[in-house]
Amino acid sequence: MQVYADHAATTPMSSSAFKTMCSYLRDNYGNPSGVHSLSQNARMAMEDARTGIASAIGATKNELFFTSNGSEADNWAIKSAAELMKEKGKHVITSSIEHHAVLSTCKYLEERGYEVTYLPVDANGQVSVDSLKEAMRKDTILVSVMMANNEVGTIQPIKELASVAKEGGALFHTDAVQAIGHLSVGVNELGVDMLSMSGHKFGGPKGIGALYIRRELKLPPLIHGGGQERGRRAGTENVAAILAMAAALEDSLDRLDEKVERLRKMRDRLIAGVIKIDGSVLTGHPCERLPGLASFVFEGIEGESAVLMLDYRGIQTSTGSACSTGSLEASHVLRAMGIPNGLAHGSIRFSLGAENTEEQIDHILVQTPLVVERLRSLPPLCTCGRK
Numbered sequence: 001m002q003v004y005a006d007h008a009a010t011t012p013m014s015s016s017a018f019k020t021m022c023s024y025l026r027d028n029y030g031n032p033s034g035v036h037s038l039s040q041n042a043r044m045a046m047e048d049a050r051t052g053i054a055s056a057i058g059a060t061k062n063e064l065f066f067t068s069n070g071s072e073a074d075n076w077a078i079k080s081a082a083e084l085m086k087e088k089g090k091h092v093i094t095s096s097i098e099h100h101a102v103l104s105t106c107k108y109l110e111e112r113g114y115e116v117t118y119l120p121v122d123a124n125g126q127v128s129v130d131s132l133k134e135a136m137r138k139d140t141i142l143v144s145v146m147m148a149n150n151e152v153g154t155i156q157p158i159k160e161l162a163s164v165a166k167e168g169g170a171l172f173h174t175d176a177v178q179a180i181g182h183l184s185v186g187v188n189e190l191g192v193d194m195l196s197m198s199g200h201k202f203g204g205p206k207g208i209g210a211l212y213i214r215r216e217l218k219l220p221p222l223i224h225g226g227g228q229e230r231g232r233r234a235g236t237e238n239v240a241a242i243l244a245m246a247a248a249l250e251d252s253l254d255r256l257d258e259k260v261e262r263l264r265k266m267r268d269r270l271i272a273g274v275i276k277i278d279g280s281v282l283t284g285h286p287c288e289r290l291p292g293l294a295s296f297v298f299e300g301i302e303g304e305s306a307v308l309m310l311d312y313r314g315i316q317t318s319t320g321s322a323c324s325t326g327s328l329e330a331s332h333v334l335r336a337m338g339i340p341n342g343l344a345h346g347s348i349r350f351s352l353g354a355e356n357t358e359e360q361i362d363h364i365l366v367q368t369p370l371v372v373e374r375l376r377s378l379p380p381l382c383t384c385g386r387k
Contacts, residue, residue, distance in 0.1 A: 001314050001359070001360065001363045002314045002316075003314055003315045003316065003356070003360040003363055003364060004316050004353070004355070004356070005315060005316060005317045005350045005351060005352060005356065005360075005364065006316050006317050006318050006349075006351055007292060007351040007352060007353035008150055008151075008153075008178060008201075008290075008293055008318070008349065008351035009318055009351070010200045010201070010206065011200060011201060011202060011203050011204075011353055012203070012353070012355065013203055013204065013205060013244070013248065014203035014204075014247065014248045014251045014252070016247045016248070016250075016251055017203055017204050017205065017244040017245070017247040017248035017251065018244070019247075020240075020243045020244050020246075020247045021205055021240045021241065021243065021244035022240075023240075024042070024045070024239050024240035024243050024244075025240045028041060028042060028045065028239075029042070029239075029240075030042035030043075030239075031236055032046050032236075032237055032239055033226070033227075033228060033236065042239045045239065045243055046237060046239050046242055046243065047061065048246075049242050049243045049245070049246035050064050050066070050242075050246075052246045052249070052250060053210060053245065053246050053249055054212075056249055056250075056253055057180070057185050057186060057187050057195065057197075057212060058185075058186035058187050058188050058189065059187050059188075059212050060215065062215060062230070063187075063212055063213055063214060063215050064210055064211075064212055065210065065211050065212075065213060065229045065230075065232055065233050066208065066209070066210050066229060066233070066237055066238070066242055067208075067209040067210060067211055067233065068207055068208065068209060068238070069198050069206070069207060069208070069209040070099075070101065070175065070177040070196050070197060070198030070201075070209045071099075071101035071209075072209060072222070073196035073197065073198070073209050073210065073211035074099070074101040074102050074105060074144075074173075074175055074196050075101065075105050075222060076211055076219070076221075076222040076233070077144070077173040077194040077196060077211055077213075077219070078092070078102065078105045078106065078109070078142065078144055078173065079105060079108070079109070079222060080219045080220045080221070080222055081141070081142045081171050081173065081193075081194065081219060082109055082114060082141065082142060083220055084217075084218070084219060084220060085141035085142060085170075085171065086141070088139065088141050088169070089137070089138065089139025089140060089141050090113060090114040090115060090139065090141070091114070091115050091116075091117070091137050091139045091140045091141060092106060092109060092114055092115070092116045092117070092140070092141065092142045092143075092144070093116070093117045093119060093132065093135050093136070093140060093142070093143045093144070093165075093170075094106050094116065094117075094118060094119070094143070094144045094145065095118065095119045095121060095127050095145050095146070095156075096118045096119060096120055096121060096332070096336040097121050097125055097146075097149055097151075097332070097333040097336050097337070098144070098145075098146055098175065099146060099150055099175055099177070101175070102144055102146070102175055103332075106118075106144075117135045119131050119132060119135060119145075120336065121154075121336055121337055122337075123337055123338055124154060124284060124285040124286070124288075124337070125149055125152050125154035125283070125284050125285060125333065125336075125337050126154055126156060126157070126285060126288070127145055127156055127157070127161065129157060129160045129161060129164060132145075132161055132164045132165070133164055136164065136165070136168040136170070137168075140165075140168055140169075140170045141170055141171065142170055142171045142172075142173065143161065143162075143164075143165040143170050143171070143172050143173070144172075144173040144174070144175070145158065145161050145172075145174060146174060146175040146176075146177075146178070147174045147175065147176040147178070147179040147183075147185070148176075148178040148179045148182075148183070148289075148290050149178070149284070149333060150177070150178050151283075151284075151295060151320045151331055151333040151334070151347075151349060152283045152284030152285075152289070152293075152295045152320075152333060152334075152337070152349075153178075153284045153285075153289035153290035153293030153294070153295060153351075154284045154285040154288060154289055155179070155183070155285065155288045155289060155290065156174075158174050158190050158192065159189065159190050159191060162174075162190055162191040162192050162193075163191055166191060171193045171194070171217070172191070172192050172193050172194070173192065173193060173194040173195070173196070174190070174192050174194070174195050174196070175196045176195050176196060176197055177196060177197060177198045177201055177209075178201060178290060179290070180197040180198075180201070180202060180249070181201065181202025181203070181248070181249055181252035181253065182202065182252070182260070182290055182291060182292065183260075183290070183291075184256065187212055187214075192212075192214075193213070193214045193217055194211060194212060194213055194214070194217070194219070195211070195212040196209065196210075196211055196212075197209055197210050197211075197212075199241065199244070199245035199248060199249075202248055202249060202252040203248035203249075203251055203252055204241070204244050204245035204247075204248035204249070205241045205244050205245065207238065207241055208238055208241035208242060208244070208245050210245075213232075219232070221233055221234065223235060259354060260291045261291075263291040263292040263352055263353075263354075264291045264292075266292075266352055266356060266358065266361050267291060267292055267293065267294050267352060269358075269361055270294050270350060270352075270361050270364060270365065271294045273361075273364075273365040274294070274296055274350075274364075274365070274368055275296070276369075277298065277368065277369050277372055278299075279298055279299030279300060279372075280296050280297070280298050280299075280372075281296060281297050281298075281339075281343070282294070282295070282296055283295045283296060283297055283334060283337065283339065283347070290351075292351055292352035292353060292356075293349065293350070293351045293352070294349075294350045294351075294352075295320070295347065295348070295349040295350070296347070296348055296349075297334065297339060297343050297344060297346050297347045297348075298346040298347075298348065298372050299343060299346060300346065300375070300376045301346040301372055301375040301376060302345055302346060302375070303319030303320065303345060303346050303347040303348055304319050305375055306319070306346070306348050306371055306372065306375060307319050307348065309371045309374065309375065310348075310367060310368070310371055313367045313370075313371065314363070314367075315363065315364055315367060315368075317348055317349060317350050317351075318348075318349050318351075319347050319348055319349065320333060320334055320344070320347040320349060330344035330345050330347075331344055331347060334347060348368075350364065
């Protein structure tokens, strides 16, 4: 049996998204900046897609700008907001468990004279509203906190955090890449100024994303060139991917409550089974977490070895550790949550999607204890520079 349980990394394209993309790659291939009929047909289709995606998050079409991916959207939001607000100050706040698209961008700002505060998280991976209140200063210009964590699935209190930022005169950005298509998201209800998304996380193609920018915010462009995206993001729009993303989002939000409930039941059954394994610990918030994501750490194993062995047994999943230049580094997310370095090396993330079945959960629950037991019986291959 083959089980794909790595939807937080990427999702299979929905049938309607694939069909739509193929049509606009081959038959309706006009450049939307042109004036002839083929181009204008592409332009109208693209604007309809913009309207659909914007409406799905409670925005207007003029507040949505297409990007190449979520990382570009994060870079645009943070770098351009910092530039826009630099006369007020150069203090930026983010969390210690952000995606590297945010953390690396904040490091970039630090190298250019900005000061960045990295908020701590509790043992469940949540940012405290009080910690943000304490970190706010008169020169704070931007707060960026992700909506849902990609490794442990913890959902952040974005509405409350955005309110604190607004009261302090700062802009608020959220990386919602893991949330869009899986949770109900309304930008006005949340009170955010900017929001990033990525199509391949909810059944769309890779290489397409979007950034919501509140209409009053005149955010300068990150990419200069032509007048595409109303002069805010140069480069010929990827019409086929844009329309596929819109189709995928419509699919994912159709009967969302039913889908979420089904995923939660499978996730909770998975959690209940896996934590029976000796030396296993659930990571992330026990309740405020993405409906399809369950992450664990296991004593006495290496996460990457477990992922490879599970793959051999037909289960595709992932780990929070990353091997770099011969050294296995524990996840920054798990370390920020206070998980000991040695234990953090044994992380496994299962992220479920609409096509997963109860029978597949059964397969995971049979194979995972066997893999853990097998790895614990083997001598360690190396210490990988652990401390």
